[in-house]
Amino acid sequence: MPRSSAGRLVACLVIAVLAVAVTVTAILTPRSAYAADNPYQRGPDPTVASVAATRGTFATAQLTVPAGNGFGGGYIYYPTDTSHGTWGAVAIVPGYSALFANEEAWMGPWLASFGFVVIGVETITRSDGADARATQLLAALDYLTQRSAVRDRVDATRLAVMGHSAGGAGTILAAERRPSLKAAVGLAPGTPGSLSMATDRVPTMVIGGQTDPTVTPAYLNNLYAGLPAATPGDFVQIAGADHLFFTRGNNTEMKVLIPWLKIFLDNDTRYTPFLCPAPADPSGISLYRGKCPYLPPGTTSPSPSPSSVSPSTPATGCTASYRTAGWWPGGFQGEVTVTAAGAAISGWAVSWTPGSGQAITQVWNGTLTTSGSAVTVRNASYSGSVPAGGSVTFGFLATGTPSVPALTCAG
Numbered sequence: 001m002p003r004s005s006a007g008r009l010v011a012c013l014v015i016a017v018l019a020v021a022v023t024v025t026a027i028l029t030p031r032s033a034y035a036a037d038n039p040y041q042r043g044p045d046p047t048v049a050s051v052a053a054t055r056g057t058f059a060t061a062q063l064t065v066p067a068g069n070g071f072g073g074g075y076i077y078y079p080t081d082t083s084h085g086t087w088g089a090v091a092i093v094p095g096y097s098a099l100f101a102n103e104e105a106w107m108g109p110w111l112a113s114f115g116f117v118v119i120g121v122e123t124i125t126r127s128d129g130a131d132a133r134a135t136q137l138l139a140a141l142d143y144l145t146q147r148s149a150v151r152d153r154v155d156a157t158r159l160a161v162m163g164h165s166a167g168g169a170g171t172i173l174a175a176e177r178r179p180s181l182k183a184a185v186g187l188a189p190g191t192p193g194s195l196s197m198a199t200d201r202v203p204t205m206v207i208g209g210q211t212d213p214t215v216t217p218a219y220l221n222n223l224y225a226g227l228p229a230a231t232p233g234d235f236v237q238i239a240g241a242d243h244l245f246f247t248r249g250n251n252t253e254m255k256v257l258i259p260w261l262k263i264f265l266d267n268d269t270r271y272t273p274f275l276c277p278a279p280a281d282p283s284g285i286s287l288y289r290g291k292c293p294y295l296p297p298g299t300t301s302p303s304p305s306p307s308s309v310s311p312s313t314p315a316t317g318c319t320a321s322y323r324t325a326g327w328w329p330g331g332f333q334g335e336v337t338v339t340a341a342g343a344a345i346s347g348w349a350v351s352w353t354p355g356s357g358q359a360i361t362q363v364w365n366g367t368l369t370t371s372g373s374a375v376t377v378r379n380a381s382y383s384g385s386v387p388a389g390g391s392v393t394f395g396f397l398a399t400g401t402p403s404v405p406a407l408t409c410a411g
Contacts, residue, residue, distance in 0.1 A: 040158065040266040042084055042115035048281050051274055052255040056114035063149060065119070070139030072122040074100055077108035078150050079115060088158035088182070088265030089117040091140045093133045094247075095165030096191075097126045103247035104164065110249075114258055116265065117154050119144045130191040133170030137161045138178055158182050158265045164246050165215065166191045168206075175202035183264035185257055187246040189223070190215035196226050203232035203294075205260045207253050209241030210286045217287075218382040221365060224289065225393060229325070232294055234260060234275065235364075237287035252284035267296035277331045277397055278362060289364045289395055292326045292333060317341050318386070318411030320350045324402040325395065331361075332402040336377070338409060339391040345411035347384040350394075351376040352407050358400035366394035386411070 043057050050056070058079035067073040079087060092107060094100045100120040108118045121140045123133060138161075145156040160183035163171040168189025175184040179201040186206045189195070197204065204227065208220040217237060224235045236256050238245060246253060256279060259271035274280045276292035319339050326333040338348050353374050354360065360368060366377040383392050 038267050039085065040088065040155075041268050041270070042087070042266060046259075046262075046270055046274070048255075048274075051258055051271075052251045052281060054110060054249070054251060056110075058113050058115055060109050060112040062108070065143070065148070067122075067124075069143040069147065071136035071143070072124045074122045074140065075105065075108060075120040076144065076148060076150060077112040077118040077120070078153055079112055079117070082153070084115075086155040087115060087117045087153055088160070088261070089119065089141070089144055089154045090160040090162055090183075090185075090261060090265070091119045091121055091137045091144070093121040093123065093137050093140075093161075093163040093167035093170055095163070095167045096129075098164070098167075098247070099126070106249040107254075110254065111258070111261070114262075116261060117144065117150060119148075130166050130169035130173055130195070133163060133167050134173035134177060137163065137170060137174045160184060160261060160265055162187065164188060165243065168215075169195050172197055172200060172204065175200050175204060178202075183261055185260060187253070188212055188215040188220075188243055190219060195223060197223060197231075198226050198228065200227055201231055203260075203264045205234040205236065205257065207236045207238065207246070207257070209243060209245050210237050210239050211241065212243045212245075214243040221382075232264070233291050234294075235287070235289035236279075236285060239284055239286035255279070255281055256285075263294050263296055269296060277333070287364050288362065290326070290333065290397075317343065317345045318348050318409040320407040320409040322405055322407060327402055331397065331399050333395060333397055334402065335393055335395045336407065337391050337393045338379075338386065338411070340386040340388050340411065342388060344385070344387045344390075347379050348386065348392075348409060348411035349376050349378045350407055350409050352405040354398065354405065355400065355403040358398050358403070360396050360398050362397040364395050365392070368396075 058081050060077055061080050063076040065074045092104050094103045100122050108120050111118050119140050121136055141159050145151055145154050159181055161171045161174045162185040164187040168186035169191035171184050171186045172189055175181055176199045181202045184202045184204040188208050206224050227233045238252050259274040262268040262271040272294050279285055321337050323335050324332055325335045336350055360375055365383050366380055369376050386392050
């Protein structure tokens with residue numbers, strides 16, 4: 001046989017062997033059922049270290065947006081990879097008198113590298129209030145998805161809003177105005193006058209600072225308490241953080257914020273364990289109030305979440321009722337509402353004996369003490385005064401299976 005023919009035969013045999021090997025490898029290599037079912041999953045499996053990293057796995061680029069289109073211009077940050085299809089997107093607006101370029105620009109490439117398109121919004125005037133900032137957040141999303149140079153990279157059905165201070169208040173207002181949004185994040189959200197989350201139907205994370213003198217922990221606690229029970233929510237307080245903490249690059253807020261966006265923008269349940277039943281990395285977090293389990297749209301709980309109410313034993317001045325706010329394998333979240341009876345009270349204490357296998361691991365809006373098998377939660381310094389007929393709620397995380405406790409309230 002001529003050498004050239006023999007060479008071609010060998011080459012063909014090699015190609016055939018490689019093709020068989022590739023086919024066998026494809027058959028024998030298991031593919032994640034979730035990856036196959038979720039077209040929005042982006043990036044490798046997350047770890048505690050990767051979620052807290054200052055950059056994700058995607059290369060990014062940046063565009064400048066001129067003023068107009070209903071907001072004052074800004075910046076767009078996006079992954080350069082086009083092999084994954086379209087991306088979820090988030091619009092971010094700064095606080096009163098601030099510029100995005102000065103205070104939140106650090107978040108743009110950080111979030112884009114984790115697989116999101118980000119539009120940083122400069123307001124029309126720096127004195128624009130929360131209402132105007134809400135309007136401009138939504139206008140920026142419309143521009144991003146309909147007219148921007150990267151509109152073909154964005155999934156217009158997977159959008160979120162975020163903002164700091166007055167921009168955080170604008171974020172809540174924007175979520176209430178556009179319930180089709182998939183997620184919202186308020187960073188120390190506050191504004192002069194009233195702000196409520198009572199009509200918010202968008203999964204909303206509120207992040208505040210433990211030492212913030214402007215948007216205080218007590219204010220945020222009351223604001224978050226107004227979020228409807230059916231709306232997914234998360235309240236995170238960062239230890240030692242002041243009001244301007246969120247204007248400086250840090251991974252304490254990002255390690256909870258990124259999982260929130262991944263779960264609700266990308267339907268990516270790989271990130272749920274980073275928030276449920278508590279932060280996977282609690283360092284730097286002084287208080288955490290989740291509403292686990294977090295379920296992306298179209299998914300269902302593996303088991304119904306028990307929700308029961310138990311009246312307390314009448315005592316001096318107050319009653320207490322219980323409900324299970326969330327349940328997951330191995331743990332649950334409970335909420336107790338303390339109601340003042342015929343007269344105002346200046347302090348309260350609720351006691352009960354946890355069920356078999358239950359152990360309280362975290363309490364918010366109160367302080368926990370134990371005595372043998374019994375537990376008592378007393379008011380925090382800011383939650384003890386309850387007017388006649390009024391009420392206050394504290395919550396807790398616990399291990400075990402939820403049950404309805406017999407509560408005793410003293411006030």
